[in-house]
Every structure is written in structure tokens, then in C-alpha cells.
Amino acid sequence: MTRRDIPAWLPLVLVALALFALFHRLLSGHTLFWGLPSLQFYPWRHYAFQLLSDGRLPGWNPYIGAGAPLLANYQTAVFYPPNWLFLVLPDPQAMNLIALVHVLWAGLGMWLFTGALGQTTFGRGMSTLAYALSGYLLGRFGSFPTADAAAWIPWVFWLVHRLLTLRRWHEIGWLALIVAMQLLAGHAQTTWYCLVGVGLYVVWQSVWGARTAPRRRRVYAVLLICAGMLLGLAMAAVQLVPTAEYFRESFRAGGMDYEFATNLSYSPLRLITLFSPNFYGTPADGSYITKGIYFEDAAYIGFIPIVSALAAIVGWFRRRRFIAHYPIFATVPFWALLALGALIIATGRYLPIFRLLYDYVPTFGFFREPVRWLILTVFGLSVLAGIGTQHWGRGKWIVFWSRLAAAGGGAAVVVALLAQTFMQPQNAENLQVLTRGLIVLGCWVVAAALFTLTQPQGETPRATVLWRTAVLVFVAIDLTWAASGLNPTIPTNFYRDFGVQRPEGRVYWFVDYEDEVKFERFFVLSDYRLARDQWPDVRGSLLPNLNMLDRVPLLNNFDPLVPRHHREYIDLIEELGPDAGPLLRAAGVSQVYGETRPAGWPGEAPIFVAPQETPRAWLVTDARWLESNDAVQGALRDPAWDPAQTVILAG
Numbered sequence: 001m002t003r004r005d006i007p008a009w010l011p012l013v014l015v016a017l018a019l020f021a022l023f024h025r026l027l028s029g030h031t032l033f034w035g036l037p038s039l040q041f042y043p044w045r046h047y048a049f050q051l052l053s054d055g056r057l058p059g060w061n062p063y064i065g066a067g068a069p070l071l072a073n074y075q076t077a078v079f080y081p082p083n084w085l086f087l088v089l090p091d092p093q094a095m096n097l098i099a100l101v102h103v104l105w106a107g108l109g110m111w112l113f114t115g116a117l118g119q120t121t122f123g124r125g126m127s128t129l130a131y132a133l134s135g136y137l138l139g140r141f142g143s144f145p146t147a148d149a150a151a152w153i154p155w156v157f158w159l160v161h162r163l164l165t166l167r168r169w170h171e172i173g174w175l176a177l178i179v180a181m182q183l184l185a186g187h188a189q190t191t192w193y194c195l196v197g198v199g200l201y202v203v204w205q206s207v208w209g210a211r212t213a214p215r216r217r218r219v220y221a222v223l224l225i226c227a228g229m230l231l232g233l234a235m236a237a238v239q240l241v242p243t244a245e246y247f248r249e250s251f252r253a254g255g256m257d258y259e260f261a262t263n264l265s266y267s268p269l270r271l272i273t274l275f276s277p278n279f280y281g282t283p284a285d286g287s288y289i290t291k292g293i294y295f296e297d298a299a300y301i302g303f304i305p306i307v308s309a310l311a312a313i314v315g316w317f318r319r320r321r322f323i324a325h326y327p328i329f330a331t332v333p334f335w336a337l338l339a340l341g342a343l344i345i346a347t348g349r350y351l352p353i354f355r356l357l358y359d360y361v362p363t364f365g366f367f368r369e370p371v372r373w374l375i376l377t378v379f380g381l382s383v384l385a386g387i388g389t390q391h392w393g394r395g396k397w398i399v400f401w402s403r404l405a406a407a408g409g410g411a412a413v414v415v416a417l418l419a420q421t422f423m424q425p426q427n428a429e430n431l432q433v434l435t436r437g438l439i440v441l442g443c444w445v446v447a448a449a450l451f452t453l454t455q456p457q458g459e460t461p462r463a464t465v466l467w468r469t470a471v472l473v474f475v476a477i478d479l480t481w482a483a484s485g486l487n488p489t490i491p492t493n494f495y496r497d498f499g500v501q502r503p504e505g506r507v508y509w510f511v512d513y514e515d516e517v518k519f520e521r522f523f524v525l526s527d528y529r530l531a532r533d534q535w536p537d538v539r540g541s542l543l544p545n546l547n548m549l550d551r552v553p554l555l556n557n558f559d560p561l562v563p564r565h566h567r568e569y570i571d572l573i574e575e576l577g578p579d580a581g582p583l584l585r586a587a588g589v590s591q592v593y594g595e596t597r598p599a600g601w602p603g604e605a606p607i608f609v610a611p612q613e614t615p616r617a618w619l620v621t622d623a624r625w626l627e628s629n630d631a632v633q634g635a636l637r638d639p640a641w642d643p644a645q646t647v648i649l650a651g
Helices: 010-027 036-053 081-087 091-117 121-132 135-139 144-151 153-165 171-184 188-209 215-235 237-248 268-274 303-325 332-346 353-360 370-391 396-422 425-453 461-483 511-522 529-533 535-539 546-550 564-579 581-586 629-637
Strands: 030-032 489-491 506-509 589-593 607-609 622-626 646-650
Touching: 010 030, 010 091, 010 121, 010 461, 010 489, 030 091, 036 081, 036 091, 036 144, 036 546, 081 091, 091 121, 091 135, 091 144, 091 153, 091 370, 121 303, 121 370, 121 461, 135 144, 135 370, 135 461, 144 153, 144 188, 153 171, 153 188, 153 215, 153 370, 171 188, 171 215, 171 237, 188 215, 188 332, 188 370, 215 237, 303 332, 303 370, 303 425, 303 461, 332 353, 332 370, 396 425, 425 461, 506 511, 511 529, 511 589, 529 535, 535 546, 564 581, 564 629, 581 589, 622 629, 629 646
Parallel strands: 506 589, 622 646
Antiparallel strands: 030 489, 589 607
16 A cells, blocks of 8 residues: 555654754753753752652752742642653753653644644644744743643643543543642743633533533533542642642732733734744844743744645635535634634733733632733644645635745745845845745745645656655754754753852842843843853852752842742832841841842842851740731831841731
8 A cells, every 4th residue: 555644753843853963962961951841840840859769758848949848839839740751860860861751742632633633644743833933832841731731731631532532431540640740840920821722622622612412421521621620639639739729829829910010911912923033033142122932922933834734624614614624624623713712812911801801700819921812822723733734735716826825925024125125224034034034934934835836736646755754854943943052051050059158047139230230131021142152150040049059048039939928928028128127137137139238238239148147946035916917017127226136926
């Protein structure tokens, strides 16, 4: 029998080759570090698994925030089995390997799910590349809990689909295991969005997708899914219970105000980046010219895949009256609505819909950064991309529009090149970036048109296989190019003992100075190269939570979830500024970083030292027990309060 489609192994091999092209340095003594890997995940996990190796339960972290929960910190993900590699491999290698494997795992899950939907091998390959190598996953490659949880999304959909169609009760065990793994991965926001998407899929399939099945069978399938979900929840309870207790004591327990919750909303102006990811530049080379965080807005799935996703919608409109003969298109409305709905919610403050959801729908006040709803947009578009390959033909009008697109894309490239030649010096930098983005967009339009015009029609199966292989290789190259430079690597020496001078007592960073050093000197959001080129200075900075690597206690805590009382205490220090000496002394702080000099503290900016020795603990002769929060705040503001003589008890 002659092969008429690509080899089944090709898409995952292309994913692996793309990862090698992007991260081959991780195999030769380099490691991830930019942003969250060094400021959160590595310090937490390094310390937690070191305690486990010593036979101790990592319940408490004494080095940040005057002490903070460690095991209950959801993103430490101590109970997530892949993270147990920290027990057997050197920590940097374990961190790198776990991140790489999850991209492949995301691709394998999408391959299985799209196969269950009935897509062709070519279509499955398109969906696999679009999702696994998407800007959402590779842009967030170093945000380990987010990327890890996202890797399980196609697996959850796959198991749910199997239960909806096969209704085998023993499948609930596999669903429970997959759900538990996603819950343990450490990012509740991504997991919740996945469960929302899966819930909508169950409703869609039960009401519209399985109308030929008896009602009792549909109800039985839904009950099996619910049982699997609940069992998975029970399996993950070992992590969820302590995290829930921690959350109850955090400043987020009562929800967040609207402005804080809508931080990082997806601007409609960024829609162009769905077709040209670096239209506004890229922080990989310092050319990013807009505000915001590049990786949070990244949702690129490749130019050809997104065109194919749009083709799936067009194909459904043409076939909707004869959908029984084209079953692969039956789910197109669901994926289109899922992608569009998530995109609208991701706009957050830019459209009124999020305000309504925030006011009237539970959970919208607990998660910030609406832009992260884009994970469902990326997932829906990736599924549509595979379906759309079956509407990729060479009909009369397709040829006409392809030729027109090729001419238009070529013209856009010429115009952009001319603009670069004659642009005025005062606007040269920004125009250079925009014209480069237009050139790339034009080239991709031409490439897609040429692939359409050269599509084999009636030729040998070998020609079809070669053409489809060429398309997938182009998609892989496109997505690899888009992700290049977004995850800088440096030598693994970064995470070793750096000989940092350890101050006596606890250290405190005034928030404005911390932000200045962190985001204006090192981790500049518009230029990733600055931190990479200054990595020894970054390592020796004692920024939160890098201080954990040198076992230097810090009053600050760079964590999205901190206890409410700690947050209020820090806010009070910032409010009092130079008059915060008693609060700093009560917290055992012996040294501060910043431009603000606490009254009576010697030193020169940015380092000031306590005027007297700061012990870890001491006895006092007086205690004041205050019930109301206002009374506590007033007592702490009192300039006559001496923490060496009086302790203030709240509650």
C-alpha cells in the first residue's frame, strides 16, 4: 500500500528538533534564569527538595517574608511527580529537563486528542506544532507552573472526549490521574481555565454533538466525567488542602479590586501579533517598542496554522448543511466560539464584558491578568488549524485569492523596504521595528500563497507527502524563529555558591528601589539581553528570592500569594519611609537597600545599616493586645513605640 500521508512520527520529531535549535545550550552547561526561574521557582524548589533530601518535610521557608509557607506555596509544586527529578539530578539540569519534556508532552497530548477527533495525520501534525511550539508555551517556557499545567490541557480534553464517546467506566481512573497531575503542576489559574473549557466542551457535545445517542447514555458519560474529576481532586488534596489554608490567610482571600485584577489585559492593537509575532519588536534583541510584558501577550501559533484555522471556519459555513458527510467539521463552531470568547475575556479592561464577569461571576475576582485566558484561544485555534487542512484545496476562487495574496504580500514587502530606506531619522527606530514586522508578515503571506498554488492535485502520493512535509517543516521553522531569544541561558555557575557577603540579621528592600533594580537595571521587559550580560551582578544582588540561594533572610517576599498581615506590615513600612525604623527593628532587619534612609541609620544610599545590633529574638517587659486592625495600625505608627520594650499583639 502506498503512503498517502506524512509519517506519524514526523510532527513530534519536528517539535524535538525545534527544541534542540532553541535550547541546545541547556545540554552543554547552560541553564534558564531570566525572570521567574531565578526569582521564584528555582530558589523555592532547590530549598524544598534539599530539605526532602535531608529527610525533612519542607513546610516552612525561613528566608523570605519573615518566614513563609513553602509546601503550601502552590507554585513550589513539591508533590508534582516530574519535579521529583530534583532529588536525583543536579537542580539546574532537573529544571531544564522538566521544562523541555513538558513541551513534548503538550505535543503528544494534542496529537492524541486530534486523532480522537478524527483529523488526518497532516491535520494532527498541524495542530501538534501549533500548540506545542506556540508563543503561549514557549514565551512562558520559564514560567514553569504555567507551562506545565498548559501541557496537560490536551490530555484532559482527550480523556473527556473518550468518556463522552466510548463511555467506558474504567477510563475515569485515567482522567482522575491526568486531572490530579494538572492540579499538582502548580498553576491554579491555568487549571481553572482548562476546566472551564472542558466543561463547555462537555455541554456542547452532550447537547449538540451527541444528539443521536440516547439521553441516558449522555447522562451516564457526564456522570463518569464528574466522577473522574472528583477523584482527581481527591488525589491532589495533599497539595490543595494546605494551599487552601494558605490562601484563606492571604491578601487575596477576599478577592482583588478591579484595577489589580485587570492588570495585563490584552490590547486589541496586539491582534496583529497573531499573524506577525514581532510586529512591535521583540525583547530578545531589545527592539520591543510597546509597554506590557511580551510573553504574557504571546499567542502566536504560526502564520499558516492561523490561516488554516480561519479556513476551517469557512469550510464549516460551506458544509454546515451537509455536516453528516463531513463529521470532522462538526465541532468547528465550538472551537471557534471558545477561541473568540477567551480572546474577548482576555481583553480585560479594554472591553466592558470583563467588568460584567468580575461583578457577577464567581472566581473572576481571584485571578489577575486576564491575558492568560489566551490559553483557550491558542488551544481552540490549534485544533481548528488541523481541521482547516481539509479545506485546503485549489478551487477556482482559492487560486484567485492565493495569487492576489501573493501579489499583496510581495507589495507589502517592497513598500516596507522602501520605507526603511527613506524614513526620517527622528522616527527611524520605531519605524524600523514596524517595517520589519510588515516585511515578515508579507513574506509569510507569500509563502502561504505559494504553498496553496503548488499543492499537488492528482499527482503521485509521494508528491503529496513531500508537499505536506514541507508545509510542516515551514511551520516548525516559523515557530522556532518566533521563539528564538525569548529564554536566555547562562552558565549553571549562576546557581552555585557565589560567595555573597552575608549581612547580620534580616535584609529589607524598599519597594521602589527593588523595582528599579529588578525591572530597570536587570530584568528589563523590553530587552532580555541586559540581565543575561550582567548575570554575575544579578546573582550577587540579593534580590528577592535570590537571597535564598545564599541563605540570607529577607523581609521581602516576591510571591503572588503572601499572608495578609505581612502585606499590611510591608505597606506600613513603605508608608512611613524614614520613620519606619521601629517596624524594621521589630522585624529583625539589620540592613536596608534603597534611597530612603531610616532615621538614625548610618550608611550611604543604597545601603543603610541599623544603628544597633539586631538580635533574632528578645524579651520585652510589656505587651499590648489590640483587637481591631485600626488599633494595631495606630499603635505601629506611634513614634513612641519601642519594640525593644513592648510587643503589640493583634487579634
